[in-house]
Amino acid sequence: MIYKKVFSFILITAFIFTSVLAQFSWAAEVSEVTLLQDLSQIEMAIYGTTSEKPLVERVDYLEKELVGRTLPGTITSRVKQLKEFIISGTPEDPSVIFKINASQWILEEKITSEYLITKIENLENVLFAKTSDDVLAMRAESIFSVCFKEGKPQVENVLIPAGTLVPIRFLSTLNSKKSKVGETFNFQISENVFLDNRLII
Incomplete structure:
Protein backbone atom coordinates (compact mmCIF):
# COMPACT_ATOMS: atom_id res chain seq x y z
CA MET A 1 0.00 0.00 0.00
CA GLY A 89 7.89 56.05 -30.35
CA THR A 90 6.80 57.62 -27.06
CA PRO A 91 4.80 60.76 -26.16
CA GLU A 92 8.09 62.42 -25.21
CA ASP A 93 10.08 61.29 -28.23
CA PRO A 94 8.27 60.43 -31.49
CA SER A 95 9.58 57.54 -33.57
CA VAL A 96 12.03 57.98 -36.44
CA ILE A 97 9.27 57.03 -38.88
CA PHE A 98 7.00 59.73 -37.45
CA LYS A 99 9.75 62.35 -37.72
CA ILE A 100 10.52 61.48 -41.32
CA ASN A 101 6.83 61.32 -42.30
CA ALA A 102 6.19 64.69 -40.66
CA SER A 103 9.21 66.16 -42.45
CA GLN A 104 8.06 64.76 -45.78
CA TRP A 105 4.65 66.33 -45.25
CA ILE A 106 6.21 69.72 -44.55
CA LEU A 107 8.44 69.55 -47.63
CA GLU A 108 6.22 67.76 -50.13
CA GLU A 109 2.68 67.89 -48.66
CA LYS A 110 2.40 64.14 -48.99
CA ILE A 111 3.47 61.01 -47.15
CA THR A 112 4.56 58.18 -49.42
CA SER A 113 4.76 54.48 -48.65
CA GLU A 114 8.47 54.26 -49.49
CA TYR A 115 10.75 52.54 -47.05
CA LEU A 116 12.49 54.63 -44.41
CA ILE A 117 15.96 54.53 -45.95
CA THR A 118 14.57 55.69 -49.31
CA LYS A 119 12.62 58.54 -47.71
CA ILE A 120 15.69 59.70 -45.79
CA GLU A 121 17.83 59.72 -48.94
CA ASN A 122 15.18 61.60 -50.93
CA LEU A 123 14.65 64.23 -48.23
CA GLU A 124 18.40 64.69 -47.80
CA ASN A 125 18.69 65.39 -51.51
CA VAL A 126 15.84 67.90 -51.31
CA LEU A 127 17.31 69.72 -48.30
CA PHE A 128 21.06 69.32 -48.68
CA ALA A 129 21.50 68.24 -52.33
CA LYS A 130 23.41 65.16 -51.16
CA THR A 131 23.05 62.12 -48.92
CA SER A 132 24.90 61.73 -45.64
CA ASP A 133 27.21 58.97 -44.42
CA ASP A 134 26.07 59.41 -40.80
CA VAL A 135 24.09 56.76 -38.93
CA LEU A 136 20.36 56.69 -39.68
CA ALA A 137 19.34 58.28 -36.38
CA MET A 138 21.55 61.31 -36.99
CA ARG A 139 20.37 61.63 -40.60
CA ALA A 140 16.72 61.54 -39.55
CA GLU A 141 17.32 64.05 -36.75
CA SER A 142 19.09 66.45 -39.13
CA ILE A 143 16.11 66.40 -41.49
CA PHE A 144 13.60 66.78 -38.66
CA SER A 145 15.47 69.67 -37.01
CA VAL A 146 15.49 71.63 -40.28
CA CYS A 147 11.78 71.08 -40.86
CA PHE A 148 10.80 71.76 -37.24
CA LYS A 149 13.22 74.34 -35.91
CA GLU A 150 11.00 75.12 -32.93
CA GLY A 151 10.80 71.51 -31.79
CA LYS A 152 8.49 68.61 -32.44
CA PRO A 153 5.01 69.23 -33.91
CA GLN A 154 1.96 69.01 -31.69
CA VAL A 155 0.81 65.41 -31.60
CA GLU A 156 -2.20 63.74 -30.03
CA ASN A 157 -4.07 60.47 -30.37
CA VAL A 158 -7.26 60.71 -32.41
CA LEU A 159 -10.10 58.21 -32.49
CA ILE A 160 -11.23 57.91 -36.10
CA PRO A 161 -15.01 57.40 -36.28
CA ALA A 162 -16.23 54.12 -37.73
CA GLY A 163 -17.15 54.44 -41.38
CA THR A 164 -14.63 57.19 -42.10
CA LEU A 165 -13.67 57.00 -45.77
CA VAL A 166 -9.92 56.69 -46.33
CA PRO A 167 -9.14 56.85 -50.08
CA ILE A 168 -6.21 54.64 -51.07
CA ARG A 169 -4.53 53.43 -54.22
CA PHE A 170 -2.76 50.10 -54.53
CA LEU A 171 0.93 50.18 -55.42
CA SER A 172 0.86 46.70 -56.91
CA THR A 173 -1.63 44.72 -58.95
CA LEU A 174 -3.93 42.49 -56.91
CA ASN A 175 -5.03 39.15 -58.27
CA SER A 176 -7.79 37.33 -56.39
CA LYS A 177 -6.79 34.04 -58.00
CA LYS A 178 -3.16 34.23 -56.91
CA SER A 179 -3.49 36.08 -53.61
CA LYS A 180 -3.15 34.00 -50.45
CA VAL A 181 -4.71 34.40 -47.01
CA GLY A 182 -2.51 36.62 -44.84
CA GLU A 183 -0.60 38.06 -47.80
CA THR A 184 0.25 41.75 -47.44
CA PHE A 185 0.13 44.43 -50.11
CA ASN A 186 1.40 47.98 -50.43
CA PHE A 187 -0.94 50.93 -50.73
CA GLN A 188 -0.78 54.69 -50.43
CA ILE A 189 -3.29 57.16 -49.02
CA SER A 190 -4.46 59.03 -52.11
CA GLU A 191 -6.14 61.97 -50.33
CA ASN A 192 -5.64 63.75 -47.03
CA VAL A 193 -8.14 62.85 -44.33
CA PHE A 194 -9.28 65.64 -41.99
CA LEU A 195 -11.28 65.52 -38.77
CA ASP A 196 -12.50 68.77 -37.19
CA ASN A 197 -10.19 70.70 -39.55
CA ARG A 198 -7.19 68.69 -38.36
CA LEU A 199 -5.11 66.50 -40.62
CA ILE A 200 -5.26 62.96 -39.21
CA ILE A 201 -4.05 60.86 -42.15
Missing part, protein backbone atom coordinates in the same frame (compact mmCIF):
# COMPACT_ATOMS: atom_id res chain seq x y z
CA ILE A 2 2.83 2.34 0.92
CA TYR A 3 4.55 1.39 -2.35
CA LYS A 4 1.42 2.31 -4.33
CA LYS A 5 1.12 5.67 -2.56
CA VAL A 6 4.78 6.48 -3.18
CA PHE A 7 4.49 5.40 -6.81
CA SER A 8 1.34 7.52 -7.26
CA PHE A 9 3.06 10.50 -5.68
CA ILE A 10 6.03 10.09 -8.03
CA LEU A 11 3.70 9.94 -11.04
CA ILE A 12 1.83 13.08 -9.94
CA THR A 13 5.11 14.92 -9.32
CA ALA A 14 6.44 13.85 -12.70
CA PHE A 15 3.19 14.97 -14.39
CA ILE A 16 3.28 18.39 -12.72
CA PHE A 17 6.96 18.85 -13.55
CA THR A 18 6.38 17.84 -17.17
CA SER A 19 3.41 20.22 -17.44
CA VAL A 20 5.46 23.11 -16.06
CA LEU A 21 8.29 22.37 -18.48
CA ALA A 22 5.82 22.24 -21.36
CA GLN A 23 4.36 25.62 -20.35
CA PHE A 24 7.83 27.16 -20.11
CA SER A 25 8.72 25.71 -23.51
CA TRP A 26 5.51 27.04 -25.04
CA ALA A 27 6.06 30.49 -23.54
CA ALA A 28 9.63 30.54 -24.84
CA GLU A 29 8.45 29.61 -28.34
CA VAL A 30 5.77 32.32 -28.32
CA SER A 31 8.31 34.87 -27.07
CA GLU A 32 10.77 33.91 -29.81
CA VAL A 33 8.09 34.16 -32.50
CA THR A 34 7.08 37.64 -31.26
CA LEU A 35 10.72 38.67 -31.19
CA LEU A 36 11.28 37.55 -34.77
CA GLN A 37 8.07 39.25 -35.91
CA ASP A 38 9.11 42.54 -34.31
CA LEU A 39 12.58 42.30 -35.83
CA SER A 40 11.17 41.57 -39.29
CA GLN A 41 8.75 44.49 -38.93
CA ILE A 42 11.66 46.83 -38.15
CA GLU A 43 13.73 45.58 -41.08
CA MET A 44 10.78 45.88 -43.47
CA ALA A 45 10.05 49.42 -42.31
CA ILE A 46 13.64 50.51 -42.90
CA TYR A 47 14.78 48.49 -45.91
CA GLY A 48 11.70 46.82 -47.38
CA THR A 49 13.21 43.39 -46.88
CA THR A 50 14.14 41.03 -44.05
CA SER A 51 17.49 39.45 -43.30
CA GLU A 52 18.03 35.70 -43.08
CA LYS A 53 21.06 36.02 -40.81
CA PRO A 54 21.03 34.76 -37.19
CA LEU A 55 18.99 36.77 -34.70
CA VAL A 56 21.91 38.33 -32.80
CA GLU A 57 23.67 39.38 -36.00
CA ARG A 58 20.50 41.07 -37.24
CA VAL A 59 20.09 43.03 -34.01
CA ASP A 60 23.77 44.03 -33.95
CA TYR A 61 23.57 45.24 -37.54
CA LEU A 62 20.44 47.33 -36.96
CA GLU A 63 21.89 48.98 -33.87
CA LYS A 64 25.13 49.86 -35.67
CA GLU A 65 23.21 51.24 -38.65
CA LEU A 66 20.96 53.32 -36.40
CA VAL A 67 23.25 54.59 -33.65
CA GLY A 68 26.73 53.40 -34.61
CA ARG A 69 27.21 50.78 -31.90
CA THR A 70 25.62 47.78 -30.25
CA LEU A 71 23.52 48.44 -27.16
CA PRO A 72 23.58 46.69 -23.77
CA GLY A 73 20.81 44.50 -22.41
CA THR A 74 19.07 41.27 -23.27
CA ILE A 75 18.21 40.52 -26.88
CA THR A 76 14.51 40.97 -26.03
CA SER A 77 15.01 44.42 -24.51
CA ARG A 78 17.23 45.49 -27.42
CA VAL A 79 14.60 44.55 -30.01
CA LYS A 80 11.95 46.32 -27.93
CA GLN A 81 14.09 49.47 -27.85
CA LEU A 82 14.65 49.27 -31.61
CA LYS A 83 10.93 48.94 -32.30
CA GLU A 84 10.10 51.84 -29.99
CA PHE A 85 12.83 53.99 -31.53
CA ILE A 86 11.91 53.27 -35.16
CA ILE A 87 8.17 52.50 -35.21
CA SER A 88 6.12 53.15 -32.08
Whole structure:
Protein backbone atom coordinates (compact mmCIF):
# COMPACT_ATOMS: atom_id res chain seq x y z
CA MET A 1 0.00 0.00 0.00
CA ILE A 2 2.83 2.34 0.92
CA TYR A 3 4.55 1.39 -2.35
CA LYS A 4 1.42 2.31 -4.33
CA LYS A 5 1.12 5.67 -2.56
CA VAL A 6 4.78 6.48 -3.18
CA PHE A 7 4.49 5.40 -6.81
CA SER A 8 1.34 7.52 -7.26
CA PHE A 9 3.06 10.50 -5.68
CA ILE A 10 6.03 10.09 -8.03
CA LEU A 11 3.70 9.94 -11.04
CA ILE A 12 1.83 13.08 -9.94
CA THR A 13 5.11 14.92 -9.32
CA ALA A 14 6.44 13.85 -12.70
CA PHE A 15 3.19 14.97 -14.39
CA ILE A 16 3.28 18.39 -12.72
CA PHE A 17 6.96 18.85 -13.55
CA THR A 18 6.38 17.84 -17.17
CA SER A 19 3.41 20.22 -17.44
CA VAL A 20 5.46 23.11 -16.06
CA LEU A 21 8.29 22.37 -18.48
CA ALA A 22 5.82 22.24 -21.36
CA GLN A 23 4.36 25.62 -20.35
CA PHE A 24 7.83 27.16 -20.11
CA SER A 25 8.72 25.71 -23.51
CA TRP A 26 5.51 27.04 -25.04
CA ALA A 27 6.06 30.49 -23.54
CA ALA A 28 9.63 30.54 -24.84
CA GLU A 29 8.45 29.61 -28.34
CA VAL A 30 5.77 32.32 -28.32
CA SER A 31 8.31 34.87 -27.07
CA GLU A 32 10.77 33.91 -29.81
CA VAL A 33 8.09 34.16 -32.50
CA THR A 34 7.08 37.64 -31.26
CA LEU A 35 10.72 38.67 -31.19
CA LEU A 36 11.28 37.55 -34.77
CA GLN A 37 8.07 39.25 -35.91
CA ASP A 38 9.11 42.54 -34.31
CA LEU A 39 12.58 42.30 -35.83
CA SER A 40 11.17 41.57 -39.29
CA GLN A 41 8.75 44.49 -38.93
CA ILE A 42 11.66 46.83 -38.15
CA GLU A 43 13.73 45.58 -41.08
CA MET A 44 10.78 45.88 -43.47
CA ALA A 45 10.05 49.42 -42.31
CA ILE A 46 13.64 50.51 -42.90
CA TYR A 47 14.78 48.49 -45.91
CA GLY A 48 11.70 46.82 -47.38
CA THR A 49 13.21 43.39 -46.88
CA THR A 50 14.14 41.03 -44.05
CA SER A 51 17.49 39.45 -43.30
CA GLU A 52 18.03 35.70 -43.08
CA LYS A 53 21.06 36.02 -40.81
CA PRO A 54 21.03 34.76 -37.19
CA LEU A 55 18.99 36.77 -34.70
CA VAL A 56 21.91 38.33 -32.80
CA GLU A 57 23.67 39.38 -36.00
CA ARG A 58 20.50 41.07 -37.24
CA VAL A 59 20.09 43.03 -34.01
CA ASP A 60 23.77 44.03 -33.95
CA TYR A 61 23.57 45.24 -37.54
CA LEU A 62 20.44 47.33 -36.96
CA GLU A 63 21.89 48.98 -33.87
CA LYS A 64 25.13 49.86 -35.67
CA GLU A 65 23.21 51.24 -38.65
CA LEU A 66 20.96 53.32 -36.40
CA VAL A 67 23.25 54.59 -33.65
CA GLY A 68 26.73 53.40 -34.61
CA ARG A 69 27.21 50.78 -31.90
CA THR A 70 25.62 47.78 -30.25
CA LEU A 71 23.52 48.44 -27.16
CA PRO A 72 23.58 46.69 -23.77
CA GLY A 73 20.81 44.50 -22.41
CA THR A 74 19.07 41.27 -23.27
CA ILE A 75 18.21 40.52 -26.88
CA THR A 76 14.51 40.97 -26.03
CA SER A 77 15.01 44.42 -24.51
CA ARG A 78 17.23 45.49 -27.42
CA VAL A 79 14.60 44.55 -30.01
CA LYS A 80 11.95 46.32 -27.93
CA GLN A 81 14.09 49.47 -27.85
CA LEU A 82 14.65 49.27 -31.61
CA LYS A 83 10.93 48.94 -32.30
CA GLU A 84 10.10 51.84 -29.99
CA PHE A 85 12.83 53.99 -31.53
CA ILE A 86 11.91 53.27 -35.16
CA ILE A 87 8.17 52.50 -35.21
CA SER A 88 6.12 53.15 -32.08
CA GLY A 89 7.89 56.05 -30.35
CA THR A 90 6.80 57.62 -27.06
CA PRO A 91 4.80 60.76 -26.16
CA GLU A 92 8.09 62.42 -25.21
CA ASP A 93 10.08 61.29 -28.23
CA PRO A 94 8.27 60.43 -31.49
CA SER A 95 9.58 57.54 -33.57
CA VAL A 96 12.03 57.98 -36.44
CA ILE A 97 9.27 57.03 -38.88
CA PHE A 98 7.00 59.73 -37.45
CA LYS A 99 9.75 62.35 -37.72
CA ILE A 100 10.52 61.48 -41.32
CA ASN A 101 6.83 61.32 -42.30
CA ALA A 102 6.19 64.69 -40.66
CA SER A 103 9.21 66.16 -42.45
CA GLN A 104 8.06 64.76 -45.78
CA TRP A 105 4.65 66.33 -45.25
CA ILE A 106 6.21 69.72 -44.55
CA LEU A 107 8.44 69.55 -47.63
CA GLU A 108 6.22 67.76 -50.13
CA GLU A 109 2.68 67.89 -48.66
CA LYS A 110 2.40 64.14 -48.99
CA ILE A 111 3.47 61.01 -47.15
CA THR A 112 4.56 58.18 -49.42
CA SER A 113 4.76 54.48 -48.65
CA GLU A 114 8.47 54.26 -49.49
CA TYR A 115 10.75 52.54 -47.05
CA LEU A 116 12.49 54.63 -44.41
CA ILE A 117 15.96 54.53 -45.95
CA THR A 118 14.57 55.69 -49.31
CA LYS A 119 12.62 58.54 -47.71
CA ILE A 120 15.69 59.70 -45.79
CA GLU A 121 17.83 59.72 -48.94
CA ASN A 122 15.18 61.60 -50.93
CA LEU A 123 14.65 64.23 -48.23
CA GLU A 124 18.40 64.69 -47.80
CA ASN A 125 18.69 65.39 -51.51
CA VAL A 126 15.84 67.90 -51.31
CA LEU A 127 17.31 69.72 -48.30
CA PHE A 128 21.06 69.32 -48.68
CA ALA A 129 21.50 68.24 -52.33
CA LYS A 130 23.41 65.16 -51.16
CA THR A 131 23.05 62.12 -48.92
CA SER A 132 24.90 61.73 -45.64
CA ASP A 133 27.21 58.97 -44.42
CA ASP A 134 26.07 59.41 -40.80
CA VAL A 135 24.09 56.76 -38.93
CA LEU A 136 20.36 56.69 -39.68
CA ALA A 137 19.34 58.28 -36.38
CA MET A 138 21.55 61.31 -36.99
CA ARG A 139 20.37 61.63 -40.60
CA ALA A 140 16.72 61.54 -39.55
CA GLU A 141 17.32 64.05 -36.75
CA SER A 142 19.09 66.45 -39.13
CA ILE A 143 16.11 66.40 -41.49
CA PHE A 144 13.60 66.78 -38.66
CA SER A 145 15.47 69.67 -37.01
CA VAL A 146 15.49 71.63 -40.28
CA CYS A 147 11.78 71.08 -40.86
CA PHE A 148 10.80 71.76 -37.24
CA LYS A 149 13.22 74.34 -35.91
CA GLU A 150 11.00 75.12 -32.93
CA GLY A 151 10.80 71.51 -31.79
CA LYS A 152 8.49 68.61 -32.44
CA PRO A 153 5.01 69.23 -33.91
CA GLN A 154 1.96 69.01 -31.69
CA VAL A 155 0.81 65.41 -31.60
CA GLU A 156 -2.20 63.74 -30.03
CA ASN A 157 -4.07 60.47 -30.37
CA VAL A 158 -7.26 60.71 -32.41
CA LEU A 159 -10.10 58.21 -32.49
CA ILE A 160 -11.23 57.91 -36.10
CA PRO A 161 -15.01 57.40 -36.28
CA ALA A 162 -16.23 54.12 -37.73
CA GLY A 163 -17.15 54.44 -41.38
CA THR A 164 -14.63 57.19 -42.10
CA LEU A 165 -13.67 57.00 -45.77
CA VAL A 166 -9.92 56.69 -46.33
CA PRO A 167 -9.14 56.85 -50.08
CA ILE A 168 -6.21 54.64 -51.07
CA ARG A 169 -4.53 53.43 -54.22
CA PHE A 170 -2.76 50.10 -54.53
CA LEU A 171 0.93 50.18 -55.42
CA SER A 172 0.86 46.70 -56.91
CA THR A 173 -1.63 44.72 -58.95
CA LEU A 174 -3.93 42.49 -56.91
CA ASN A 175 -5.03 39.15 -58.27
CA SER A 176 -7.79 37.33 -56.39
CA LYS A 177 -6.79 34.04 -58.00
CA LYS A 178 -3.16 34.23 -56.91
CA SER A 179 -3.49 36.08 -53.61
CA LYS A 180 -3.15 34.00 -50.45
CA VAL A 181 -4.71 34.40 -47.01
CA GLY A 182 -2.51 36.62 -44.84
CA GLU A 183 -0.60 38.06 -47.80
CA THR A 184 0.25 41.75 -47.44
CA PHE A 185 0.13 44.43 -50.11
CA ASN A 186 1.40 47.98 -50.43
CA PHE A 187 -0.94 50.93 -50.73
CA GLN A 188 -0.78 54.69 -50.43
CA ILE A 189 -3.29 57.16 -49.02
CA SER A 190 -4.46 59.03 -52.11
CA GLU A 191 -6.14 61.97 -50.33
CA ASN A 192 -5.64 63.75 -47.03
CA VAL A 193 -8.14 62.85 -44.33
CA PHE A 194 -9.28 65.64 -41.99
CA LEU A 195 -11.28 65.52 -38.77
CA ASP A 196 -12.50 68.77 -37.19
CA ASN A 197 -10.19 70.70 -39.55
CA ARG A 198 -7.19 68.69 -38.36
CA LEU A 199 -5.11 66.50 -40.62
CA ILE A 200 -5.26 62.96 -39.21
CA ILE A 201 -4.05 60.86 -42.15
